[in-house]
Amino acid sequence: MEHFHARLNERLAELLDGVGLEPQRLAQEAAVLADRSDITEELGRLQVHSRELDALLNGGGELGKKLDFLMQEMNRETNTILSKTSGVGELGLKISALALEAKANIERIREQALNLE
Numbered sequence: 001m002e003h004f005h006a007r008l009n010e011r012l013a014e015l016l017d018g019v020g021l022e023p024q025r026l027a028q029e030a031a032v033l034a035d036r037s038d039i040t041e042e043l044g045r046l047q048v049h050s051r052e053l054d055a056l057l058n059g060g061g062e063l064g065k066k067l068d069f070l071m072q073e074m075n076r077e078t079n080t081i082l083s084k085t086s087g088v089g090e091l092g093l094k095i096s097a098l099a100l101e102a103k104a105n106i107e108r109i110r111e112q113a114l115n116l117e
Contacts, residue, residue: 003089007033037084039095042077046102049074053109067113074106 009026049070056066081099085092 003091007089039081039084042081042084046074046077049077064113068110071106071110071113075103078103078106 012026052070053067053074056063056070078099082096082103085095085099
């Protein structure tokens with residue numbers, strides 16, 4: 001929240017060119033930006049998908065199509081995380097690096113799933 005507040009304050013100072021802005025309004029806008037950048041939901045879904053992946057691998061049977069679909073879902077969640085964390089400072093860079101690593105691993109699993117069909 002503090003990062004968004006500072007970023008928004010700097011950007012608004014540039015745009016408003018000296019025109020004042022109420023602190024309450026700035027806090028509201030920072031809260032909206034923070035809410036839009038919240039990745040809690042995506043992380044929760046990735047955890048559910050990871051448990052599904054584990055269950056599929058341990059359950060046996062035909063896996064190819066199921067794994068491919070699950071990897072598509074995990075890739076979507078990771079893409080959403082990447083889009084939400086762009087421009088949020090050093091923490092955003094760390095999250096982006098982790099998300100890119102996750103995408104690489106998802107692609108590796110997806111390639112292996114093609115061999116199971």
